[in-house]
Amino acid sequence: MPYDISSLPTTSVTFHPTTATVVRDINISIKPGLNEIIVDGIDPLVNLESIRLEGSGPATITDTQTELVPRDSEADEEEEEEEEEEEEEEEEDRETETIPLPLQEARQSLRTRQAALAHAQDNQAAATASLRFLDQYGLGMKAAEVETAQLATFIEFYHDQRAAEHVRHAQAGEEITDLEREIAQLARTVQKEEHAWERSQKAASRLAQREGLQRRRQIEQRAHQRRRERDERRRFRPHAVYRLTILLDCQVESEDDADNDTEREAALRLSYMVPRAGWRAQYDLNINTPTSSAKLVYRAEYHNGTSETWRDAKVILSSSQAVFSGLDERIPTLKPWRIRLASEDEKAGLWEGGMKSREEQSAQPHPLFGKPAALQAPFRPASGAFAQPATQASSPFGSQAIAAGGRAKSLFGSAQAPAPAPAPATGLFGAPVQGYAQAQAPAQAPAQAQAPAPAPDPAPGLFGAPAPAQDSPFGSTQPAPEIPLDSLRTEHGLTTTYNLGMRTLPPSSISRRHILSQLTLPSLSLRRVVVPKLRRAAMIEARLQNSATALLRAKTGITLDSTFLGNREMPPCAPNEYFTLSLGVDPTVQVSYTGPTLERGTATAGFFKEKEESARFTRVCTVRNTSSEPLSRLLVLEQIPVPTDKDVKVTLLDPLTVDCGEEREEEEEESTGERAGQIKWTTQLLPGEEKKFTLRYEIRSTGRVVLCS
Known part of the structure; x- marks a missing residue:
């Protein structure tokens, strides 16, 4: 008993991030004994281990077999022939639409009269030919x-036949005269209508011409749409499909039942998992700084890239396989600056390790053939407001983040591969977001703030910002149709599902969008973060509190005060927890940086004490608020070296007191801590106000070279 997969009703389709689980119902009639059910047309990339069968009725599933067979193309050819016939009918309609109806009727009447005239002329010619024959x-x-009797009979027949043919000839002549008169009149009518049509075409308004053109374009667009859909279906048609053979044993209780061929009803439920289908989350974050509020629109983008069409199926989105990983560009983080004494075979300048940390050295631009670093990159004007170069970012968690429990398993036990890592995110105002574990090369610090040295141009994005180059697993990046919000959210432990209702999903390279929820975030605070030794810029950091909905890692479009600024990756966040987003560089805050400067100290020695060398280092950061609004919170981060050798001592000299409302915080963590030796200032800046932050520290050693460890 053969079934085609396209004829089976689709009960439900559950989308996971990279796969989809399809459930179909098969209502069958079976007879006593062994029954064979064949299901053709299953997607060739189906996960064979995921195929599951459930049944109800007077039968037992004894065996199932799967094999790859050539696809039957007869149904496709019939469908294409029907579409071609529809196109031909529309083409004829388009041709007749251009001729006015009165002219069409006049031409049709003229053709009818001309045919009648030809028939009358033929009758007249036939009568003449008959008389000539007689x-x-x-x-x-x-x-x-010829005998006399026969001659009399012939003459009588001749008179009768000649009279009949004469009447026929006369009637045909009268009919010809009438038809010629009508034809002449109709010809004048046709000519008149044609002239009127020509005049109406010449005198037609532009609006009427535009409407006619629009009509023709609509017909052409419909034909083009049908051809495009047909080509799209051909694109997803495989050359081979899987055939599922199901063997059912309908048991009987007695011999009488075995002899009875009465069919019995049974039901099968077929479920399987297919790739090239899935969904992903998308967010639109709208931040309003005057009211310190934020709204989040939670969207789902799903697609069917298989060879199957799921008609009237219950569509469900599931986060059970949501394994998201990737890099995120974040604000620079000061790692511990550890120094030690150099060994005998190491060659380096004195106090080298006290001048700059390894991260700071790697962030400095290196001259090329003796040229200053600022001249290495060619001049490149900003392609948009506040444009900044892009840098590579590191993961906000130090490594690729995965969902709880490691790699998520599929519904039928097969593991899902993690989603592809996203590209570096771009910050707001066209500036990239700096990563914690990677520094950016700063330029030489003049009296005023400078932007960092230009990096190679990535692909241009909105407002001159580099656009993230991301390979979308969803195929085409064309705008997807937006579906209104009507989903039902359900939570099952760590899994959240969204029921989108009934949908028909044909295979397509274009994804669909659905609004899952619109959230108002309860808390929002903004601050500027300055890490001058790694970047001469003030970066905006937003701290937001999540609502009661768990957020997945996803691309987020950020709008700041009704201005769309770009996209970036949002980290995953549990309900009611806080998360931070770097919004790029604030161009209204100028940052300049001077340092480090070296001041050699005097050597000291004692009777039982080894000779010591000392040096003092000074770094000065100047921050100025050029905007007309006050900055309620400004965070400046610096650091001093952390010695790992007992013969090296580091002493913080400045700041010693709290000035101008600044609060100095020196981390007291262990030397192995991530923030050992970090200095932090938290302050406010009024409009036009400028503040300096001075860091001075002293390093003492036994005279050997001090290196970064």
Whole structure:
């Protein structure tokens, strides 16, 4: 008993991030004994281990077999022939639409009269030919060969036939005269209508012409749409499909039942998992700084890239396989600056490790053939407001983040591969977001703030910002149709599902969008973060509190005060927890940086004490608020070296007191801590106000070279 997969009703389709689980119902009639059910047309990339069968009725599933077979193309050819016939009918309609109806009727009447005239002329010619035939026959008769009785009969027949043909000839002549008159009148009518049509075309308004053109374009667009859909279906048609053979044993209780061929009803439920289908989350974050509020629109983008069409199926989105990983660009983080004494075989300058940390050295631009670093990159004007170069970012968690429990398993036990890592995110105002574990090369610090040295141009994005180059697993990046919010959210432990209702999903390279929820975030605070030794810029950091909905890692479009600024990756966040987003560089805050400067100290020695060398280092950061609004919170981060050798001592000299409302915080963590030696200032800046933050520290050693460890 064969079934095609396209004819089976689709009960439900559950989308996971990279796969989809399809459930179909099969209502069958079976007879006593062994029954064979064949299901053709299953997607060739189906996960064979995921195929599951459940049944109800008077039968037992004894065996199932799967094999790859060539696809039957007869149904496709019939469908294409029907579409071609529809296109031909529309083409004829398009041709007739251009001719006015009165002219069409006049031409049709003229053709009818011309056909009638031809028929009348034929009748007249036939009557003439009949008379000529009788005359020739009579002239050919010989008196010696024809009896008198036969001659009388022929003459009588000749008179009767000639009278009949005369009437026929006369009637045809009258009909010809009438038809010629009507034809002449119709010809004048057709000519008149044609002239009127020509005049109406010439005198037609532009609006009427535009409407006619629009009509023709609509017909052409419909034809083009049908051709595009047909080509799209051909694109997803495989050359081979899987065939599922199901063997059912319908048991009988007695021999009488075995002899009875009465069919019995049974039901099968077929479920399987297919790739090239899935969904992903998308967010739109709208931040309003005057009211310190934020709204989040939670969207789902799903697609069917298989060879199957799921008609009237219950569509469900599931986060059970949501394994998201990737890199995120974040604000620079000061790692511990550890120094030690150099060994005997190491060559380096004195106090080298006290001048700059390894991260700071790697962030500095290196001259090329003796040229200053600022001249290495060619001049490149900003392609948008506040444009900044992009840098590579590191993961906000130090490594690729995965969902709780590691790699998520599929519904039928097969593991899902993690989603592809996203590209570096771009910050707001066209500036990239700096990563914690990677520094950016700063330029030489003049009296005023400078932007960092230009990086190679990535692909241009909105407002001059580099656009993230991301390979979308969803195929085409064309705008997807937006579906209104009507989903039902359900939570099952760590899994959240969204029921989108009934949908028909044909295979397509275009994804669909659905609004899952619109959230108002309860808390929002903004601050500027300055890490001058790694970047001469003030970066905006937003701290937001999540609502009661768990957020997945996803691309987020950020709008700041009604201005769309770009996209970036949002980290995953549990309900009611806080998360931070770097919004790029604030161009209204100028940052300049001077340092480090070296001041050699005097050598000291004691009777039982080894000779010591000392040096003092000074770094000065100047921050100025050029905007007309006060900055309620400004965070400046610096650091001093952390010695790992007992013969090296580091002493913080400045700041010693709290000035201008600044609060100095020196981390007291262990030397192995991530923030050992970090100095933090938290302050406020009024409009036009400028503040300096001075860091001075002293390093003492036994005279050997101090290196970064």
